Amino acid sequence: MTTAIERTSNWLLSQQADEGYWCAELEGDSILQSEFLLLLAWARREKSDIAQRVSKQLLAQQRADGTWAQYPEGKLDISSCVKAYFALKLTGHEPTADYMVKARDAILEAGGADAVNSFTRLYLALLGQIPLEICPAIPPEMILLPNWFPLNIYRMSSWSRTIFIPLAICWALRPVVDRSEECSIQELFINQPENWPELRCPGQEKATGLFTWDGFFRTADKGLKTLEAYRLRPLRKRALKACEQWILARMPKSDGLGAIFPPILWSIVAFKALGYDDNDPAVLSCWSEIDKLMLHDDENQTTRIQPCKSPVWDTTITLRAMAAAGHGSDAPRMRKSIDWILSKEVRDKGDWTNNVRCAPGGWFFEFNNEFYPDLDDTAMALMALQEQLGEAGVALEVHPGQSWENTTIVTTSNKVAAEDAVGQAMLLDKVTSATKRALAWSAEMQNHDGGWGAFDKNNDAEFLCKVPFADHNAMIDPSWPDLSARVIESFGQLGVHHQSRGKLGDVVRKAVDYIRDNQYEDGSWYGRWGVNYIYGTWQCLVGLAAVGISLDDPMIQKGAEWLIGCQQQSGAWGETCDSYENPNLKGIGTPTPSQTAWAILGLIAAGQEDSEAVRKGVRYLLQTQKEDGTWDEEPYTGTGFPRVFYLRYHYYRIYFPLLALATWAKKSNSTEGSR
Numbered sequence: 136m137t138t139a140i141e142r143t144s145n146w147l148l149s150q151q152a153d154e155g156y157w158c159a160e161l162e163g164d165s166i167l168q169s170e171f172l173l174l175l176a177w178a179r180r181e182k183s184d185i186a187q188r189v190s191k192q193l194l195a196q197q198r199a200d201g202t203w204a205q206y207p208e209g210k211l212d213i214s215s216c217v218k219a220y221f222a223l224k225l226t227g228h229e230p231t232a233d234y235m236v237k238a239r240d241a242i243l244e245a246g247g248a249d250a251v252n253s254f255t256r257l258y259l260a261l262l263g264q265i266p267l268e269i270c271p272a273i274p275p276e277m278i279l280l281p282n283w284f285p286l287n288i289y290r291m292s293s294w295s296r297t298i299f300i301p302l303a304i305c306w307a308l309r310p311v312v313d314r315s316e317e318c319s320i321q322e323l324f325i326n327q328p329e330n331w332p333e334l335r336c337p338g339q340e341k342a343t344g345l346f347t348w349d350g351f352f353r354t355a356d357k358g359l360k361t362l363e364a365y366r367l368r369p370l371r372k373r374a375l376k377a378c379e380q381w382i383l384a385r386m387p388k389s390d391g392l393g394a395i396f397p398p399i400l401w402s403i404v405a406f407k408a409l410g411y412d413d414n415d416p417a418v419l420s421c422w423s424e425i426d427k428l429m430l431h432d433d434e435n436q437t438t439r440i441q442p443c444k445s446p447v448w449d450t451t452i453t454l455r456a457m458a459a460a461g462h463g464s465d466a467p468r469m470r471k472s473i474d475w476i477l478s479k480e481v482r483d484k485g486d487w488t489n490n491v492r493c494a495p496g497g498w499f500f501e502f503n504n505e506f507y508p509d510l511d512d513t514a515m516a517l518m519a520l521q522e523q524l525g526e527a528g529v530a531l532e533v534h535p536g537q538s539w540e541n542t543t544i545v546t547t548s549n550k551v552a553a554e555d556a557v558g559q560a561m562l563l564d565k566v567t568s569a570t571k572r573a574l575a576w577s578a579e580m581q582n583h584d585g586g587w588g589a590f591d592k593n594n595d596a597e598f599l600c601k602v603p604f605a606d607h608n609a610m611i612d613p614s615w616p617d618l619s620a621r622v623i624e625s626f627g628q629l630g631v632h633h634q635s636r637g638k639l640g641d642v643v644r645k646a647v648d649y650i651r652d653n654q655y656e657d658g659s660w661y662g663r664w665g666v667n668y669i670y671g672t673w674q675c676l677v678g679l680a681a682v683g684i685s686l687d688d689p690m691i692q693k694g695a696e697w698l699i700g701c702q703q704q705s706g707a708w709g710e711t712c713d714s715y716e717n718p719n720l721k722g723i724g725t726p727t728p729s730q731t732a733w734a735i736l737g738l739i740a741a742g743q744e745d746s747e748a749v750r751k752g753v754r755y756l757l758q759t760q761k762e763d764g765t766w767d768e769e770p771y772t773g774t775g776f777p778r779v780f781y782l783r784y785h786y787y788r789i790y791f792p793l794l795a796l797a798t799w800a801k802k803s804n805s806t807e808g809s810r
Contacts, residue, residue, distance in 0.1 A: 144462060158446035191436060249328075450476060
C-alpha cells in the first residue's frame with residue numbers, strides 16, 4: 136500500500152508546473168473540432184495548416200460505423216455527425232470517400248440534418264446552408280430587460296448567458312458567409328429546412344400545447360420573427376451597444392468570455408458583425424484564447440481543442456490527495472501550490488451579484504475567470520487548504536455566530552517549523568482571510584431550497600427550459616445534491632456541523648434537509664457534475680458525514696447499501712453516461728479507477744472502511760495500478776451537461792484513486808495489499 140501511494144504521489148509531483156499548479160487535458164467530444172473548423176470556414180481560413188491538423192483529429196474521432204458520439208461508447212449523436220461531416224467537407228475531404236459515405240448514410244438513417252439541435256442550425260445558417268429564420272429567435276433587446284422581469288438574462292445559467300449575448304448580436308446582424316455554392320450539404324437533408332421539426336430540450340418533449348410555456352415561447356418566437364421581418368425594432372441600436380459593452384466588460388481578468396470555448400468562438404463572429412477589424416485587440420484576444428485551448432500532437436500532425444482549462448480544479452484535488460498521502464503545507468512544493476491557489480481567489484464582483492449582496496470570495500475553475508467563481512471549486516479549495524495545513528500540524532476552526540461579524544476563525548497548532556515561523560504565520564493569515572471570505576460567499580449563495588447551484592443563486596426558473604434554443608439542456612443552474620453536499624463537506628472540515636449554532640449552522644441544517652429530500656428510494660443520489668449516481672452518492676455520503684450526521688441514519692445506511700449493491704465482481708465500480716438518459720443503468724458500466732475511488736470514499740465516510748466491499752475496491756486499484764503509479768481510464772466520467780456534453784478529466788484516473796487509497800490507509804489498521 137505504501138509503495139502504491141508513493142508511486143502515484145511521485146508521478147503527480149513530476150507533473151507539477153513550475154508555478155505550483157497542476158493542469159491536465161480536459162477532453163470533450165468531436166464538436167470542439169467541428170465548431171472550430173466551421174469558424175475557420177466562416178473566416179475563410181479552412182485551407183490553413185491549423186484547419187488541416189484539426190480536421191485530421193476530427194477524422195480520427197470518427198468511429199468504425201462512420202459516426203461520432205458524445206462519449207466513446209455512446210450512441211450516434213446527430214448534431215455531432217452533421218457538424219463533423221460539414222467540417223470535413225469544407226476542409227477538402229471528398230464526399231465520395233468511404234468514411235464520408237459511411238457518415239452520410241448514418242446521418243440519413245438517424246433523421247438527417249433535419250434532426251440537429253439549435254446550435255447546429257445556427258452554424259448551418261452562418262455558412263448559408265439553411266435560412267436563419269428556421270433558427271430560434273435570439274433578440275438582443277433581452278439585455279435591456281430589468282432584473283425583476285421574469286425573462287431577464289440573469290435568470291439564465293451563467294454559461295447560457297455568455298453564449299446568448301454574442302449569439303444575439305449575430306442573430307440581429309446576420310453575418311452570414313454563404314458557402315453553399317462551394318460546399319453544400321443538401322445531401323444530408325431529408326426535408327426542406329422550413330419543414331424541419333420543432334426544437335425542444337431533452338426530456339421536455341411532452342410539455343407541449345397552446346396553453347403551456349412551450350406554446351407561449353413558440354408564439355413569442357414567431358412574433359419576434361414577424362417584427363424582425365417588418366424591421367420593427369426601435370431599441371435595436373441600444374440593445375446591440377449594451378451587448379457589445381457587456382462582452383467587453385467581461386473579457387479582462389478572464390480567459391475569454393466565460394473562459395469557455397463556445398462564447399469565445401461566437402464573440403469573434405459577434406465582433407466581426409459589429410464591424411471590428413481583424414487586428415482589433417478584442418478580436419485578436421479571442422483568437423489567442425482559442426489558441427491556448429489547443430493541444431498539438433506533432434507526431435500525428437493533429438490538433439485537438441479543449442472546452443476550457445481546469446487548473447484550479449486539478450490543483451485543489453491534487454492538493455487534497457497529496458495531503459492524504461502525507462504531503463503537507465510544510466513541504467516547499469506544496470507551499471508553492473497553496474500560494475498559487477491563494478493567488479486565484481476572486482476579489483472582484485461578478486454576475487452573481489445580481490442576486491446576492493455579499494463581498495466577493497471563492498474560486499473559479501480556469502486560470503482566469505474573475506466574473507464567474509463557482510461553488511464547486513470554492514468548496515474544493517477550502518478543503519485543500521484545510522487539509523494541507525492539517526498535514527503540517529495546523530488547522531482552522533470556525534466558531535459560527537449569529538452574523539458574520541461575530542463568526543470567528545481560530546487556529547489550532549501542535550507544530551510550526553521554527554526555521555519558517557514567520558512564513559508559516561503569513562501563510563496562515565492569508566488562508567484564514569480567504570477562508571472567511573469564501574465561507575461567507577458560499578453561505579450567501581445558498582438557494583431557497585437549501586441546496587446550491589454552481590454559479591448563481593436561485594437560478595431555477597424551469598419555464599426557461601421551454602424556450603426553443605434551450606435544447607442544450609443547460610438553461611438554468613438550480614440546486615444539485617452532489618454540489619450541495621460538497622459545500623457542506625467543506626463547512627464540516629472547518630468544524631461547522633448540523634448541530635452548530637448561528638448562521639452557518641442554519642445553512643448546514645437547511646442543506647441536510649435538501650439532500651435528504653433528494654435521495655432516491657433505492658438510496659442513491661443524482662450526480663450533476665460527475666457520472667452519475669455513483670458520483671452523487673459518494674459526495675452526499677461524504678458531505679453528510681462531514682457535518683456530523685450519524686452513520687446510523689437510514690439516509691447514510693441506504694446510500695452505502697446502494698453503493699455496495701452495484702459493486703462489480705472485480706471489486707470495481709463503473710457507470711455509463713447512458714444512465715442520465717436511462718436511470719435503469721444507474722451504477723452500471725465499464726469499471727473505472729475514478730468511479731471505484733468515489734465509491735470507496737463514500738463507503739469509508741459511511742463507516743465501512745473495514746468492509747469487504749471497500750477491501751475489494753482497494754485491491755482492484757492496487758492490482759490495476761501501473762508501474763509509474765497511474766491508472767488507465769477510457770470512459771468519460773465527467774459531466775458538462777447531462778445528455779448533451781461529457782468530459783474526460785485526464786487526472787481523474789490519478790488523483791481520485793490516490794485520495795481513496797491514502798484515505799483508506801489512514802482509516803484502516805490493515806496492511807493488506809502492501810506492495
